[in-house]
Amino acid sequence: MSDYRKEQEVAIEAVRRASLITQKVLQTSISSLTKSDKSPVTVGDFSAQAIINAILAKHFSDDKIVGEEDADDLRSKDADKVALKEKVIGLVNEGLMAEGADQLEKPLSETEILEAIDKGNCQGGVKGRMWTLDPIDGTKGFLRGGQYAVCLALIVDGEVRLGVMGCPNLPIDKSAKKPQEGNLDEVKQRDDLGVIFVASEGKGAFQRPLHATSSTQLTPIKTREITPEILSKASFCESVEAGHSSQGTNAKIAEFLGISSPSVRMDSQAKYASVARGDGDIYLRLPVGDGSYQEKIWDHAAGCLIVTEAGGKVSDAKGRPLDFSIGRTLKNNKGVVAAHASVHAKVIEAVRKALEEEGRGHL
Numbered sequence: 001m002s003d004y005r006k007e008q009e010v011a012i013e014a015v016r017r018a019s020l021i022t023q024k025v026l027q028t029s030i031s032s033l034t035k036s037d038k039s040p041v042t043v044g045d046f047s048a049q050a051i052i053n054a055i056l057a058k059h060f061s062d063d064k065i066v067g068e069e070d071a072d073d074l075r076s077k078d079a080d081k082v083a084l085k086e087k088v089i090g091l092v093n094e095g096l097m098a099e100g101a102d103q104l105e106k107p108l109s110e111t112e113i114l115e116a117i118d119k120g121n122c123q124g125g126v127k128g129r130m131w132t133l134d135p136i137d138g139t140k141g142f143l144r145g146g147q148y149a150v151c152l153a154l155i156v157d158g159e160v161r162l163g164v165m166g167c168p169n170l171p172i173d174k175s176a177k178k179p180q181e182g183n184l185d186e187v188k189q190r191d192d193l194g195v196i197f198v199a200s201e202g203k204g205a206f207q208r209p210l211h212a213t214s215s216t217q218l219t220p221i222k223t224r225e226i227t228p229e230i231l232s233k234a235s236f237c238e239s240v241e242a243g244h245s246s247q248g249t250n251a252k253i254a255e256f257l258g259i260s261s262p263s264v265r266m267d268s269q270a271k272y273a274s275v276a277r278g279d280g281d282i283y284l285r286l287p288v289g290d291g292s293y294q295e296k297i298w299d300h301a302a303g304c305l306i307v308t309e310a311g312g313k314v315s316d317a318k319g320r321p322l323d324f325s326i327g328r329t330l331k332n333n334k335g336v337v338a339a340h341a342s343v344h345a346k347v348i349e350a351v352r353k354a355l356e357e358e359g360r361g362h363l
């Protein structure tokens with residue numbers, strides 16, 4: 001098994017710098033940004049993507065990147081888009097020139113920043129090294145002051161080898177209260193929020209505070225011990241967005257497992273982080289309707305490895321491993337189920353029953 005120590009160090013620093021910039025976008029009042037730039041999430045997305053891609057290109061210039069955005073919008077002469085581009089250029093250079101490892105000596109030019117954003121055009125596949133990036137996963141959560149995550153993973157020959165996730169609105173201490181959904185003031189005021197999660201294949205999963213310096217120790221994380229006998233005491237999490245995961249099916253699965261506590265709803269891959277550090281036990285993401293939506297690899301790669309390395313098991317609704325080797329989507333899979341390895345099979349059995357009862361057993 002290869003050692004991805006250098007990649008891990010670079011990825012943590014890239015995610016840290018990008019996450020701090022998204023946090024700044026959030027904290028410099030969403031309402032004023034909304035007026036001038038239309039969408040703060042666009043500013044945050046482009047800025048985080050440029051920061052991460054530029055740092056990856058500096059260290060691993062041959063690696064490909066599978067990302068969601070390109071810079072076409074920022075090349076428009078439209079006044080709105082020009083204002084957006086100026087904002088992004090300012091934030092990217094602020095992020096890259098802030099003190100710490102990988103600090104830039106001089107700002108990047110507009111052309112360099114647009115080129116960095118455009119690097120995310122790889123189509124994925126089974127051969128070679130590629131990074132997959134979601135600069136702001138959980139865009140809806142970001143906008144409502146809920147959970148969102150800056151997610152980066154390294155895929156080599158179709159397997160996820162390294163996952164790093166920045167969760168600026170998640171408490172460092174898993175037992176601390178999460179900020180109330182939609183309470184932007186709380187997110188702005190609390191100084192105990194912001195975590196980076198990291199996992200490297202075969203090396204375990206860890207967390208560290210987002211605001212820590214690069215030499216800060218990583219703390220190991222583990223899924224909560226849960227056995228089939230006490231499965232009814234488990235807690236499960238799901239998307240806030242009903243369109244992303246069938247909440248009715250999820251509720252039925254919980255009922256079959258004897259779980260009576262209500263689901264914890266959370267945006268983004270922060271759900272994987274919660275399961276990985278034993279804050280929640282099960283993450284259910286059951287397909288909506290005819291199940292035609294194809295999940296994107298950048299929405300799952302980092303979280304999947306972090307849960308697996310923390311002692312959990314991640315699969316699709318049928319119990320099959322997620323297949324990251326066939327392009328930009330998980331088209332060989334339907335839905336996602338993450339749980340402690342010792343109860344995963346029981347959860348999958350409940351998923352099968354629930355889908356059959358809904359007449360969707362073929363999914």
Ligand SMILES: Nc1ncnc2c1ncn2[C@@H]1O[C@H](COP(=O)(O)O)[C@@H](OP(=O)(O)O)[C@H]1O
Nearest residue numbers: 136137138139140239241243244267268293299
């Ligand atoms: N119909 C659908 N079913 C499942 N996921 C969807 C979806 N439409 C969009 N998504 C994805 O769901 C992600 C958010 O997941 P969650 O609900 O867990 O917060 C989105 O990521 P972005 O927010 O990066 O766009 C988006 O890629």
Ligand SMILES: [Mg+2]
Nearest residue numbers: 134137138299
């Ligand atoms: Mg996403």
